[in-house]
Structures are given as structure tokens and as C-alpha cells.
Amino acid sequence: MNGARPEAALTLGPVLFHWNPERWRDFYFKIADEADIDSVYVGEVVCAKRLPSYEKYIAPVAERLSRAGKEVVLSSLALALSARESAAIAALAEDDASGYPIEINDMFAAARLKGRPHMVGPFVNCYNEGTLAFLARMGAVRVALPAELPAAAIAPLAGAGLAEIEIQAFGRMPLALSARCYHARSRGLSKDGCQYVCAEDPDGMDVETMDGTPFLAVNGIQTMSFRYANLLRELDPLRALGVTRFRLWPQGCDMVAVAALFRAVLNGTLDPEAASAQLADLVPEAEFANGYVHGRAGHAQVTETDGTPFPLSWS
Numbered sequence: 245m246n247g248a249r250p251e252a253a254l255t256l257g258p259v260l261f262h263w264n265p266e267r268w269r270d271f272y273f274k275i276a277d278e279a280d281i282d283s284v285y286v287g288e289v290v291c292a293k294r295l296p297s298y299e300k301y302i303a304p305v306a307e308r309l310s311r312a313g314k315e316v317v318l319s320s321l322a323l324a325l326s327a328r329e330s331a332a333i334a335a336l337a338e339d340d341a342s343g344y345p346i347e348i349n350d351m352f353a354a355a356r357l358k359g360r361p362h363m364v365g366p367f368v369n370c371y372n373e374g375t376l377a378f379l380a381r382m383g384a385v386r387v388a389l390p391a392e393l394p395a396a397a398i399a400p401l402a403g404a405g406l407a408e409i410e411i412q413a414f415g416r417m418p419l420a421l422s423a424r425c426y427h428a429r430s431r432g433l434s435k436d437g438c439q440y441v442c443a444e445d446p447d448g449m450d451v452e453t454m455d456g457t458p459f460l461a462v463n464g465i466q467t468m469s470f471r472y473a474n475l476l477r478e479l480d481p482l483r484a485l486g487v488t489r490f491r492l493w494p495q496g497c498d499m500v501a502v503a504a505l506f507r508a509v510l511n512g513t514l515d516p517e518a519a520s521a522q523l524a525d526l527v528p529e530a531e532f533a534n535g536y537v538h539g540r541a542g543h544a545q546v547t548e549t550d551g552t553p554f555p556l557s558w559s
Contacts (some may be wrong), residue, residue: 252483252490252510253282254503255410257388258289258319258347259494260418261463262443265298271494272305276312279500280507283489284309285347287319287336289367290421291464292329293438306344318342322349322367323421323465347388359383366390366412366491367421371397373404380406388491391417391473394539395485402486411482414502415493416448416461417469417542425465435465447496458531459543471533471543474523477516478537479509497527 256275259268275284286306288295306316320337324330330352337346337356348354349367363386364370364379370387379387388410389398402409427449428438442449448461448468461468472495475482479490490510492503505523508514524532535544 252479252488254280254506254510255283255489255491256281256285256499256503257412257415257491257493258285258287260290260416260466260468261446261448261494262291262294262440263298263446264443265301267446268298269301269305271499273308274500276305276308276314279503281314281492281503283315283317285317285319285365287347289319289322289349289365290466291425291442292321292324292326292332293440294442294464295332306342310344316344317347317363318344319347319365320349320353322365323423324350324352325423354379354382354384357383361385364388364407366418370401373400373406376401376404376406386410386489388412388489391419391469392536392542395482395537396539398482398487398537399485402482402488405486408489409487410489410491411475411487411537412473413475413479413490413492413506415472415495416463417473417493417536418466419460419469420467422465422467426462426467427464430462438464469533469542470531471545472527472530473534474520474532475534475537476506476509476519476523477547478534479506479516482537483510495527495530497530501526 309316320333321329324333333353334356337353347363347365349365361383364384366388369390370376384407386408391412425435425438427442428435431441433439442464448463450458451460451462453459458470461470505519509516509519533543533545536542538546540546
């Protein structure tokens with residue numbers, strides 16, 4: 245590893261799936277006790293209907309993570325579809341009592357923060373330096389970029405020095421949100437009467453093309469990638485561009501072991517190729533992708549280049 249490259253931190257994004265409340269709690273307790281992770285995001289991002297099932301555990305989870313020396317960030321809902329949901333976002337953004345920083349996932353929350361320092365999640369589209377500068381003026385100190393950005397777009401954002409830049413490095417990538425719930429419709433149910441069927445697919449429900457090829461995944465109102473992001477090979481080149489944080493999305497696999505692999509590569513104690521082989525053994529059900537950062541189709545897995553880590557300009 246190049247010693248001149250910036251210090252890199254590992255972050256764990258909020259659980260995007262509808263897990264059993266005790267599983268949700270125990271997952272974070274294990275992360276607190278065993279995972280070598282710097283920052284942990286906690287909160288409901290996808291569907292406000294899920295929050296009451298585990299809301300009582302948020303405070304003890306945050307406290308345990310904090311006692312373990314991890315930065316705790318409270319994540320806000322990404323899509324408010326009712327006055328009640330808007331009010332919940334506003335309450336989170338305006339609450340100074342918790343002492344934890346906030347990650348906003350829509351601009352309504354940013355307005356409610358009134359310029360106070362905060363983080364910006366990948367559900368807020370930040371594609372260029374102008375947007376980054378605007379977010380920084382609004383109080384953003386860290387911005388998690390959307391998964392689809394290529395290195396050519398990441399480089400100027402990371403080099404601008406306006407905020408910490410975070411990249412999604414592992415897990416199914418969030419792609420879109422809808423006012424409708426396809427998960428419920430797939431079971432012949434309405435969104436209001438969904439019976440929480442998304443809990444039946446704790447890593448998302450695979451969606452196939454007409455010829456039976458897995459293509460996407462559905463998680464309630466959210467569309468995700470079928471393939472898991474895996475940027476183990478790209479960690480060092482991205483650090484060279486100025487990226488300082490790498491986000492792991494929680495999945496049903498052993499996330500403590502996943503974090504250990506990413507940490508070892510960041511520390512230079514494990515070769516990215518060896519780590520990738522170990523990751524494949526850890527998550528045998530997953531297919532991996534790194535195409536977006538290389539300027540390719542998002543589902544592509546790029547293993548060889550023309551001698552450069554990835555192109556920094558595209559035609």
C-alpha cells in the first residue's frame with residue numbers, strides 16, 4: 245500500500261431489509277462486540293412501516309456501539325410518502341438530544357437540519373462538484389455517493405476537499421425507490437395490507453428476466469442489484485483518488501468476517517485477490533460486480549484492465 249494515501253475508514257450502512265427485531269438487535273450487538281468497523285449507520289431508510297417493530301432497540305444498539313468505540317450515525321427515511329413520515333424525518337433531524345450525527349437520505353431532512361453538520365446518504369444524488377458544493381454549504385461533512393458513479397466522476401468529487409467521500413464497497417446496491425411496493429404486489433397484496441411479506445426475503449427477493457436470468461432484487465419498495473458490490477480490488481486505487489470511507493451494506497452473511505477482509509486489504513496485510521477468493525467462500529450464494537466504478541455495466545465483474553486501475557475519462 246502507498247503510505248501517502250489517506251487514512252481509510254470502514255463504515256456499515258443501515259440494515260435495508262426487514263429483519264426480525266431480535267435478529268436486527270443481535271446483529272448490531274455482534275458488530276459492536278466483534279467487528280473492526282469505524283462508523284455504523286442505524287435507522288430505517290426504506291419503509292416507515294417497519295420501524296415500529298424494532299424502534300425500542302435503537303437506543304440500546306446505539307449505546308452499545310458507542311461504548312465499543314464506534315461512531316454511531318442515525319439514518320433518515322429516504323422516501324416520505326405521508327405527512328406522518330415527513331414528521332418522523334423532521335423529528336429525527338431536529339432532535340439534538342441524542343447526540344448522534346444524522347445521515348440524511350432526502351433533501352427535506354437537510355432543510356430541517358438548518359445548516360448543522362450532517363452526513364448525506366447515497367439516496368441523495370450527488371453526481372458533480374456543483375452538487376457537492378451545495379451539499380457542503382447546507383452542512384454536509386460526509387457524502388456517500390450513489391453506486392453508479394464511475395471513477396471518472398468519483399475522482400473530482402474526492403479531490404474537491406469539500407466533504408469526506410464514501411463509496412459503497414460491498415453488498416447489494418440500492419438502485420431506486422418507488423411509491424408502490426412490488427414485494428406486496430408479488431404476493432397479490434396491496435401496499436397498505438402488505439402483511440410485511442418482505443420479511444420472507446431477508447436478503448431481498450430475486451427478480452429474473454423473461455429467460456430466467458437473475459437481474460435485480462426487490463426489497464419492499466426498493467429495487468436493488470442482484471449482484472453484490474465487491475470493491476476489494478479497487479480499494480487502494482480509490483484511496484489514491486482521495487476516497488476516505490468505504491461502506492459495507494449488511495447482508496445475511498457473516499458481516500464480521502466480511503469487515504475483517506476489507507480491513508486487512510486496507511491495512512495492506514492481505515492481497516486483494518486472496519481476499520476476493522475468501523469473500524467468495526464467505527458468501528457462496530452471491531455473485532459479485534464492480535462494473536460501475538470501471539465505467540461498465542453495473543452487473544459486470546471486471547478482473548483485468550489495460551494496466552491502469554480504471555479509466556479516469558470516458559468517451
